[in-house]
Amino acid sequence: MNRFDYVRPSSVSEAVAAGAEPGSAFLAAGTNLLDLMKGGIARPTRLVDVGRIPGLDAIETLPDGGVRIGALVRNADLAYHQEFARRFPMVAEALLSGASAQLRNAATTGGNLLQRTRCPYFYDTASACNKREPGAGCDALAGENRQHAVLGWSEACIATNPSDFAVPLAALDAVVEIEGRGGRREVPLTDFHRLPGDTPQIETVLAPGELIVAVRLSADAAAFAGHARYLKVRERTSYAFAVVSAAAALRIADGRIEAARLALGGVALKPWRAREAEAALAGASPGFESFQEAAALALAEARPSGDNAYKIELARRVIARALTLAAAGTPERLPALPGSPFASGGSLHD
Amino acid sequence: MPLSITLTINGEPRRIDLDDPRVTLLDLLRERLDLTGTKKGCDRGQCGACTILVDGRRINSCLALAISHDGAEILTIEGLARGDALHPVQQAFIAHDALQCGYCTPGQIMSAVGLIGEGQAGDDPERVREGMSGNLCRCGAYAGITEAVIEAQRALTSDAEKAA
Numbered sequence: 001m002n003r004f005d006y007v008r009p010s011s012v013s014e015a016v017a018a019g020a021e022p023g024s025a026f027l028a029a030g031t032n033l034l035d036l037m038k039g040g041i042a043r044p045t046r047l048v049d050v051g052r053i054p055g056l057d058a059i060e061t062l063p064d065g066g067v068r069i070g071a072l073v074r075n076a077d078l079a080y081h082q083e084f085a086r087r088f089p090m091v092a093e094a095l096l097s098g099a100s101a102q103l104r105n106a107a108t109t110g111g112n113l114l115q116r117t118r119c120p121y122f123y124d125t126a127s128a129c130n131k132r133e134p135g136a137g138c139d140a141l142a143g144e145n146r147q148h149a150v151l152g153w154s155e156a157c158i159a160t161n162p163s164d165f166a167v168p169l170a171a172l173d174a175v176v177e178i179e180g181r182g183g184r185r186e187v188p189l190t191d192f193h194r195l196p197g198d199t200p201q202i203e204t205v206l207a208p209g210e211l212i213v214a215v216r217l218s219a220d221a222a223a224f225a226g227h228a229r230y231l232k233v234r235e236r237t238s239y240a241f242a243v244v245s246a247a248a249a250l251r252i253a254d255g256r257i258e259a260a261r262l263a264l265g266g267v268a269l270k271p272w273r274a275r276e277a278e279a280a281l282a283g284a285s286p287g288f289e290s291f292q293e294a295a296a297l298a299l300a301e302a303r304p305s306g307d308n309a310y311k312i313e314l315a316r317r318v319i320a321r322a323l324t325l326a327a328a329g330t331p332e333r334l335p336a337l338p339g340s341p342f343a344s345g346g347s348l349h350d
Numbered sequence: 351m352p353l354s355i356t357l358t359i360n361g362e363p364r365r366i367d368l369d370d371p372r373v374t375l376l377d378l379l380r381e382r383l384d385l386t387g388t389k390k391g392c393d394r395g396q397c398g399a400c401t402i403l404v405d406g407r408r409i410n411s412c413l414a415l416a417i418s419h420d421g422a423e424i425l426t427i428e429g430l431a432r433g434d435a436l437h438p439v440q441q442a443f444i445a446h447d448a449l450q451c452g453y454c455t456p457g458q459i460m461s462a463v464g465l466i467g468e469g470q471a472g473d474d475p476e477r478v479r480e481g482m483s484g485n486l487c488r489c490g491a492y493a494g495i496t497e498a499v500i501e502a503q504r505a506l507t508s509d510a511e512k513a514a
């Protein structure tokens with residue numbers, strides 16, 4: 001790990017001033033940043049520790065029925081917050097499908113959204129990576145790329161966004177509250193992460209010094225609570241990143257889908273909202289046929305970036321399965337294996 | 351900022367001068383305070399060998415800067431027993447042969463103490479396995495570990511009921 005200076009501002013305004021200095025990086029829990037620094041992938045010369053700024057760690061119900069999640073709320077505290085999990089069950093399920101209990105106890109709301117890709121070529125400083133070193137090239141293009149993106153990728157970068165949490169947030173039209181030297185602004189989560197294009201080193205819309213202070217979900221998002229699931233296919237049942245995941249939520253009345261929300265994880269450098277699929281589901285009868293049609297629409301633009309054509313078919317099936325699970329109704333208690341395609345019930349390894 | 355912090359470690363308040371902000375809680379415990387029960391496995395948050403409780407919550411001490419945790423209460427494997435009386439999780443690990451080489455064991459035990467404290471898994475083996483998935487055991491003692499956690503959970507629940 002490189003040497004760095006350490007400062008601990010006591011307010012958001014102090015933090016954004018300190019964070020705008022060249023070479024600075026914000027530190028919250030550090031579960032991703034310290035890992036990156038140990039590997040020499042991130043080399044900030046100054047850490048601005050925002051972990052103790054007062055007022056950023058609350059889960060508040062808003063007057064309009066929405067919820068405001070402070071940027072320092074820990075992933076585990078949000079997932080286990082009973083009222084939150086009841087109203088936004090697929091967000092809780094996604095959080096609990098990610099990382100390990102130890103990491104969820106530390107990792108924060110804001111930090112989760114800012115975690116970096118786990119592309120092995122990004123992590124290996126001996127490999128060429130345009131994200132790590134603009135203009136260096138991309139060794140993933142001709143490398144081991146079966147886990148890489150099938151949507152929204154460019155020749156410059158085929159990495160994926162690793163967050164589970166961001167997927168249901170994208171589906172439910174979450175809003176990111178950002179504070180910078182110019183004041184506060186808000187960005188829909190679906191616009192927060194950038195696709196790679198020619199500048200994969202620019203990952204979000206944050207300007208230097210800008211800090212996430214909260215994430216909001218509206219009362220409208222809570223209206224999907226009865227039929228909402230997160231489904232995550234990974235290479236082992238727990239403690240692994242998604243190969244493909246889907247957040248699927250339905251509002252069903254009189255046997256018809258009134259409205260649908262759908263987003264995919266593991267397929268692109270941002271959580272992938274599938275609006276055309278949602279539009280096709282609205283007014284349809286919930287069932288295999290409409291779910292398959294939605295799945296086909298969601299992947300219509302997909303193309304392999306390497307040895308990963310399988311992901312396109314897998315994503316279609318994950319969508320159809322997630323919609324089927326959502327239509328069956330949100331379980332009263334979170335499954336023993338959150339996000340897993342394996343039904344719980346104790347039979348898997350007993 | 352002076353790099354001086356105060357930690358309560360296994361019940362004992364300690365004032366600690368850090369010469370470098372890069373020191374993690376793991377390296378502080380092992381290299382500077384001679385508390386080597388907490389193990390360094392991967393040092394990257396993937397194996398769980400370095401699990402400790404910070405303010406009652408289990409975390410990976412390899413991914414936590416000491417300087418960020420000024421004022422925290424730390425519990426490590428060395429602080430778990432009461433004199434010669436082992437903690438119920440330690441007893442259960444012995445009773446169920448929940449280890450082989452033992453390197454991951456302090457992290458497994460601290461993680462299990464954290465899991466039981468969180469109260470989310472109960473005695474459901476599937477939830478216990480899921481809740482312990484952040485602790486790798488390359489000897490593969492998982493079956494015994496799951497049994498030990500469930501037994502310790504039952505013992506601690508029954509103790510709590512007796513106390514109530």
